[in-house]
Amino acid sequence: MARKPKLAVFKFASCDGCQLSLLDAEDELLAVAGAVDIAYFLEARTQQIEGPYDVGLVEGSVTTAHDAARIQEIRKQCRFLVTIGACATAGGIQALRNWADVNDFIDRVYAHPEYIKTLATSTPIADHVTVDFELRGCPINKNQLVDLVASLLHGRKPRVPSYAVCVECKQRQVVCVAVAQGIACLGPVTQAGCGIICPAYNRDCYGCFGPKENANPNSLAGHYLATGKPRGELVRLMRNFNANAKEFRLTSNTVERL
Amino acid sequence: EELPIGYIDRQDGGLYRLEKSDGAGYFDYVVGPHSLKSFLFPPRETLLESIRQNGGWQMTAPPTEVTPLAIIGVRSCDLHALAVQDKVFLGGPYVDPGYKARREKLFVVAVNCRRASATCFCHSMKTGPAVQGNFDLALTELGEHFLVEVGSEKGGDVAGGLDWAAASAEQVAQGRGVSEMLEAELQSRETKPRSNEGGPRERFMDTTNIHDLLLGNLEHPRWAEVAERCLACANCTSVCPTCFCVSVEDVSDLSGDNVRRERAWDSCFTMEHSYTNTGVIRKTTAARYRQWLTHKLATWIDQYGTSGCVGCGRCITWCPVGIDITEEVAAIRATQTDGA
Amino acid sequence: MPANRTFVVKALSRVEGEGALYVKLDGDRVEHVELNIYEPPRFFESFLRGRSVHEVPDITARICGICPVAYQMSSCHALEQALGIIVTPEIRKLRRLLYCAEWIESHSLHMYLLHAPDFLGYESGISMATDHRAVVEKGLRMKKIGNELLEILGGRAIHPINVTVGGFYRAPNREALKKLLPDLEWGLASAIETLELVSAFEFPDLEMDYDCVSVKHSHEYPMNEGRIVSTSGLDIMVEQYEQYFEERHMPQSTALHSVLLPEGKSYLVGPLARINLCFDQLAPTAKRAAEKCGIEWPSRNNFQSIVARAVEVIDAYEEAVAIVKDYNAEPTQCRIPYTPKAGKGCHATEAPRGLIYHRYRIGDDGLIAEAKIVPPTSQNQGQIESDLRAYVPRVARFDDAVATQKCEHLIRNYDPCISCSTHFLKLTIERG
Amino acid sequence: MRDTIDKPLIHNPWLAQSAQVVGIRREISGVATYDLVFDDADVAASYRFAPGQFNMLYMPGFGESAISISSDPSRHDLLSHTIRVAGNVTQAIARQNVGDRIGLRGPFGSCWPVEKCRGRDVVIACGGIGLAPLRPAIYYILNHRSDFGRVILLYGARTPSGLLYTSEFESWREKNIDLEVTVDIGDENWTGHIGVVPLLFYEHRLQADRTTVLSCGPEIMMRFVVFEALARKIRPENVFVSMERNMSCAMGFCGHCQIGPYFVCKDGPVFDYRQAEPFFNLEDF
């Protein structure tokens, strides 16, 4: 039998939720551990096998100079690098600092600001190194994660659609909350993958999976504005966990300046 | 699902509200978010199951057992849509077994509309408002009573088994009057001045020579213009009762030994739809919108001998930004670049 | 052993996050212990300012992927207080069920995959599974049921989407919950077996004079509400929290240590603290099981926190079964409507890892003007250092690897949720 | 309407048949030919195809790909498929060995009008792997060589190492096929033509009224082949091209392969230029 692929999980600025998704795949966890060599995964095990690794899963965004250097090292160690979650793919919620003065943030929280070493921005991994594949979401969908592992094992493409949340809403016959209730929903510009939980739970999609391909948030925001939604609400809606993703960023800036 | 009895719907581009109305009867809401489509052509369906077995694959199609289904309150536009989907799934060289099985067990109770919403334009598509066949029973609401018309043997058997009074000629005429009045009202939309003080625009579509109009204007600037607004979100195609595009994908377990081949509703608005190994064919939203509109209203006629649009107006209502098929056609007609 | 020895452990594992531990020894005397936090600050309190009220639980969830419900619950309660919202008993019950789900999930994960391996001599739950597959599988299933419950109530297990100020966006589906009942009953039975398993572990003998702090409710085991009490006799309303507790920024770290005023003492929060303070409020089965499990309560040994967790999982399953059995109709009103307006509110709930405190001020524009969040780990951090100060001399005789492993074990007693802005990574012991 | 419903359902068209790989020939880098034999003898006995038709090859877990049949239509013992490794499915097929099994549905699609070409001259213009779907047509012509007039095969690839089936070229020439081969970039051993396929039209004088052109290859190449053919007054209905679109069902259900009014899977892949003309030069369509 071929050598088991070596898998490593790395953490940057994040909530740990995405790597937890692997442990949350209760039905598959032991099978995964049997099929791949989980060589480095601090959240789950003490054993740390040195690189190089066949696959590296990277959670979190780059917010310190030390981390900016560390991701370079990790890239060298990993043959196939996958970013998992909104932090790693778009900068995460902590990228909200990109619109503010970090020093102001620090002064408010810490008594000894001189000890806080942080960059002015929170940036996605792909701003620093080449990324081979992205799993979106805040948090990622554990089924997509398991499928990703399976696809790496079997040498196939992961099944990750790039279309809008709406596609699955309609497949599941969920009645559109935007059209039927006038709720400002990000579904039409957000990539599917979450299992359309929000509209199914009678609320707006708030964009966990980031912009879909060919996303057109300008048009959507324009329509919501025209139907009476306050500007601030729309700006905030785009400024969540994927605030720094290009399409959302540009639209939120445009709407803010209106 | 519960019927919203006593409610009417208010529909416009990107807007749907059910509102209680005093005068409303049992069926005075018109077309809702769902059509017959999802019952006969479910959004997700398993086509094939494969299990790895001693070096080969055991491939089986899941049985298509179906429980008989009766659907009450189907409108004329949706009956025409049913006929269109019948052509797609049953009328070609290949027959879709799942659709066929479900179609055979379907019992349709149609309803003649008494009112139309602003988004309805069945009269333009010659698909309503009066039901014209393809049903088992058809109801017309007449104040306290329902007028029942039998449309098939199955319908006759059901009606025969019930203790219903025979309708008088007067009642039959009254029933016909309901549809005629509505039809006249719809027709009058075409001559009414366009802006009716603030209320939703009442739709109609000029279909004169529409096939050549659209295919003769494949490079019209309107495609790029609508793409500025269109989200490529696929809501329109999903709610459309005739759209039938699907993606077919394998779902397998971690070992890869148990595989289900599934089809799911897809749309010409997704990137995956026109993906090929050498590139995505319809990369831009403009190209996708053009594909949708030209297929729906023009090449559908080449393929199936009828328009793909039955004038139900769902794509207008359920488009999150209210893009309006009738308006897009009108815009192209008004500024055609080609002599078509 | 050389007189001067420094050992560096690259990473503290099986805790959520990264950071460093620094220990300086002079012979057997501990000169200095310091837990260094490497988690880069994420500034949640700052960017909550200017957000709408309804966005707060969605945002605070992202502080921690391990215990998002705790953050959501505390936010919701605090904001409801600020807005004068009173939720219905039905909503209150469902929230308790949601919290039970998170406790089940989080505790099962910690006990079976992170902490038990320490007692049984494995480097991870994954390795443990090679010898004790059935045990690990049972733990995973217990955890999975917690997650399923979270999914039904919250939409998804991590960062639930159905939690909002005023209640829930949609009432959880009755049928789905009822269908889970057999699993919940299995979970209850398994939790009792778990308690038998873990209370038979061998616990390093480290008795500490903990000042335990927790929320306490008159007749419920604490989760969503109550007063704040301590072993040393504190008994205050949540509104008084900031008069008695203070967060201090420790140099060299991004962490804020919380201390008990006026002395500036460290204190203990979490399962052991809760069970010590609220034993009487345990559900009947949980209490009976705790009484006869062979551990003497109150316990002053935090290695026995694993036992406390097992008892709490029984309690959580027991309550979940009762609530689900009782859930015979979806409430007609699952969300109390409100209009955002100026106000102040604070609230404390019990996260799996201990007390969590939130305070908000809403401005005249109806947006958040100020937010303060005190997570459990920053409260425990001082106590972890105190524990280590006492424990390190006893393990100093071991070589680096073993000593580190033992220190890590101790830290894991706290199940530190480091992402709550506080992270460990490497252990340095300087022996002088 | 109703009568179509009552049409008996002969078999489930979604059901793939298991077939065994009995031979693998590496053709060029990244391209190999797979010989397949159905496991079920009844299926094998009843299976027939026409030149230009394709099968859907199925690798469970990976998906299906449309692959033209490249073997001799008169051979009933096996089916050959010449496959270029492109992505998901084709990579998975490339990992198969002799003896392994894959799923197969087919045959699908329209065919080259070889019957109608009897008595006529035929120009086959193809590029790269585009020769694969035309090889059954060539075999057909060879099997009935005397029924055809002049037969010209214009074939090109980027480099000499990108040419398929070179070992058969001699035998084709022997049977009186004018075979002209060209490459974009030659190597030290290359003595043949350099340049693109459409240029080879200038090597021959064609009789417009009795010539049929069959073309398969990259769309850009086919555009120029069509241009050259029409320039020589060959009528559009006698110019045939093979189109490629995403294909997920091959039965006109999935909607992916549409070009204007056509479903490439059932109306194509082979179209005459009268049909293809309105859409042939449109980007994005």
Ligand SMILES: Cc1cc2nc3c(=O)[nH]c(=O)nc-3n(C[C@H](O)[C@H](O)[C@H](O)COP(=O)(O)OP(=O)(O)OC[C@H]3O[C@@H](n4cnc5c(N)ncnc54)[C@H](O)[C@@H]3O)c2cc1C
């Ligand atoms: C009528 C027809 C005949 C063909 N004959 C041959 C042949 O003889 N030899 C050969 O090597 N190739 C042929 N192709 C191209 C072949 O189908 C694609 O290269 C193949 O589907 C790529 O699949 P993949 O999974 O490896 O690639 P991926 O890029 O992973 O594609 C994923 C899926 O998208 C679809 N897809 C992608 N590209 C195409 C495409 N070009 N055409 C249709 N569907 C596509 C398929 O369903 C495929 O499984 C033919 C295509 C068509 C339409």
Ligand code: SF4
């Ligand atoms: S992307 Fe979201 S869920 Fe994932 S680590 Fe970041 S904050 Fe957590």
Ligand code: SF4
């Ligand atoms: S195109 Fe629009 S109006 Fe026409 S049938 Fe489809 S959804 Fe209805």
Ligand code: SF4
């Ligand atoms: S027309 Fe409307 S519903 Fe259709 S894809 Fe465009 S935005 Fe979506």
